Every structure is written in C-alpha cells, then in structure tokens.
Amino acid sequence: MLNNNEMSCKELVELVTDYFEGTLPPAERERFEAHLGTCSGCTNYLQQMRQTIQVLGKLTEETIAPQTRDELLQVFKNWKKAG
Numbered sequence: 001m002l003n004n005n006e007m008s009c010k011e012l013v014e015l016v017t018d019y020f021e022g023t024l025p026p027a028e029r030e031r032f033e034a035h036l037g038t039c040s041g042c043t044n045y046l047q048q049m050r051q052t053i054q055v056l057g058k059l060t061e062e063t064i065a066p067q068t069r070d071e072l073l074q075v076f077k078n079w080k081k082a083g
C-alpha cells in the first residue's frame with residue numbers, strides 16, 4: 001500500500017526530466033529511486049527514457065507528451081493487474 005512518503009507512478013513520470021537533469025532535491029531523488037526498486041514498470045520507463053536521451057541528446061516536450069505519459073500509466077496499471 002502507498003503511504004504519503006511513497007512516490008506514485010504518476011509522480012515519478014512527472015519528475016523524470018528533473019531526475020535526468022539532476023535537479024531533483026535529494027529527498028525526492030531518494031523517493032524516486034525507492035519507487036524504482038519496487039516498480040518494474042517505472043524501471044522500464046526509465047530505461048526507455050535513457051535510450052531516448054541517448055538518441056536525441058536530451059529530453060524534449062515531445063518525448064514526454066501528456067498523451068505518451070497517459071499511455072504509459074495505462075500500461076503500468078495493466079501490468080499491476082497482471083501481477
């Protein structure tokens with residue numbers, strides 16, 4: 001179960017650019033990485049983002065368009081149902 005201190009998938013996706021830019025405050029970064037340790041969906045998402053950055057050199061608004069994020073979050077939900 002999520003408690004107040006635990007990051008949700010939605011929150012993680014919203015913070016992913018800050019994470020890659022290194023602008024995430026240490027406390028947030030800790031929560032971010034704690035979530036990654038327990039969520040294969042977000043780990044996967046992060047790997048995809050990393051590959052995108054390697055290809056494009058940086059994150060753009062296009063790579064994390066709201067529609068894309070919604071699709072990803074939907075995928076996460078389905079994984080959780082399956083698990």
Ligand SMILES: [Zn+2]
Pocket residue numbers: 008009012035039041042076
């Ligand atoms: Zn997650």
